[in-house]
Amino acid sequence: MSDLLSGGCLCGEVQFELKSEFKTFYQCHCKQCQKLTGSAFASNLFTSIENINWIKGIDSISHFEDKEREFSKSFCRHCGSALPFINKRNTSLIVPAGSLDSKIGTQLQANIFVAEKASWSKDECNAKDFDGFPS
Secondary structure: OOOOEEEOOOOOEEEEEEEOOEEEEEEEEHHHHHHOOOOOOOEEEEEEOOOOOEEOOOOHHHEOOOOOOOOOOEEEOOOOOOEEEEEEOOEEEEEEEHHEOOOOOOOOOOOHHHHHOOHHHOHHOOOOOOOOOOO
């Protein structure tokens, strides 16, 4: 039996739930994911396209899809938070890991497109850790 996970956007306008039935869990370091997230990588879970129940706010979802290449993004039109979307080939539901409120039991399987890794993130393991802002 799969766990039921909840998720949504930062402002709470969009909420969804899905089963913890993921095919893969990747961190993508490609240039497109860096631009789409404003960060060093995108952390995405892949599942079946039927594995989602939108609780509220489906009308608040906007979608960007590149016309020429295989990347896209769904987000809350109020707060900009990344939200699940169906890929262009219509084969998978892509769930941004950060959009989930529940703890996921799936382990990261791979870092992909590491040849494009952001130069400023290559030494992230050597940086000091803090529970909040450094004093």
